[in-house]
Amino acid sequence: MADPLIVKICGIKTYDMLDVAIAAGADMVGFMHFPRSPRHVSIDELGGLISAARGRIESCVVLVNPDNSSVAEVAALGPDWIQLHGPETPHRVEAIRAEAGVEIMKALPIGAAEDVAHVADFTEVADRVLLDAKPPKGADRPGGLGESFDWSLLKALDPAIPFMLSGGLTPDNVAEAIRSVRPLGVDVSSGVERAPGVKDRRLIEAFIRNARAAS
Numbered sequence: 001m002a003d004p005l006i007v008k009i010c011g012i013k014t015y016d017m018l019d020v021a022i023a024a025g026a027d028m029v030g031f032m033h034f035p036r037s038p039r040h041v042s043i044d045e046l047g048g049l050i051s052a053a054r055g056r057i058e059s060c061v062v063l064v065n066p067d068n069s070s071v072a073e074v075a076a077l078g079p080d081w082i083q084l085h086g087p088e089t090p091h092r093v094e095a096i097r098a099e100a101g102v103e104i105m106k107a108l109p110i111g112a113a114e115d116v117a118h119v120a121d122f123t124e125v126a127d128r129v130l131l132d133a134k135p136p137k138g139a140d141r142p143g144g145l146g147e148s149f150d151w152s153l154l155k156a157l158d159p160a161i162p163f164m165l166s167g168g169l170t171p172d173n174v175a176e177a178i179r180s181v182r183p184l185g186v187d188v189s190s191g192v193e194r195a196p197g198v199k200d201r202r203l204i205e206a207f208i209r210n211a212r213a214a215s
């Protein structure tokens, strides 16, 4: 039997929405620590949210090209995962994993066949890879833009590489995404919001329901 689908709800900022994601059956929640994001939470807020998640759901802090002191500061809060969503090289991912002592998810931007070829460079240095849409030139952040990518590019990916899928997923397209690319898991942020940074309970519930039904 195939492993159960992992569903991650990212960009949670409030205790209410953390409770909603848990009650709706999510497996992971993500907290953004990146000031340019509409989902940014401060270090103090992160500490509280990670504690509230502990033992109830896996927590993941999303960082963009962090320096060693940010990694240490976040790792000390005890999240289950750190997601690296910037231009970190394989060497840097390996160093951060050693420094942090928590599981590392490496987000990789996919926009063309050459990006798919690059995924294998990260499978040994990260605990999991997350394939996201490549942001358009001039974007002010590397993710969380509600943009999807051409999933057919993933036909070229080595089928032995498990991956999470993100980028523009919504309650309406998540089932099709799962049937098309058979990911290990799905990750959503914008698609379960009613405005940038404002999560919506009904959208979270619909996303998880539709994802489970397709898996």
Ligand SMILES: O=C(O)c1ccccc1N[C@@H]1O[C@H](COP(=O)(O)O)[C@@H](O)[C@H]1O
Pocket (backbone or CB within 6 Å): 010, 011, 030, 032, 034, 036, 037, 038, 039, 062, 064, 085, 132, 141, 142, 143, 144, 145, 146, 147, 166, 167, 168, 169, 187, 188, 189, 190, 191
């Ligand atoms: O959410 C953000 O603002 C963000 C900023 C910087 C890096 C990553 C970010 N979000 C992550 O991007 C993917 C896809 O998001 P979406 O569903 O397309 O909005 C997801 O992992 C977000 O957490």
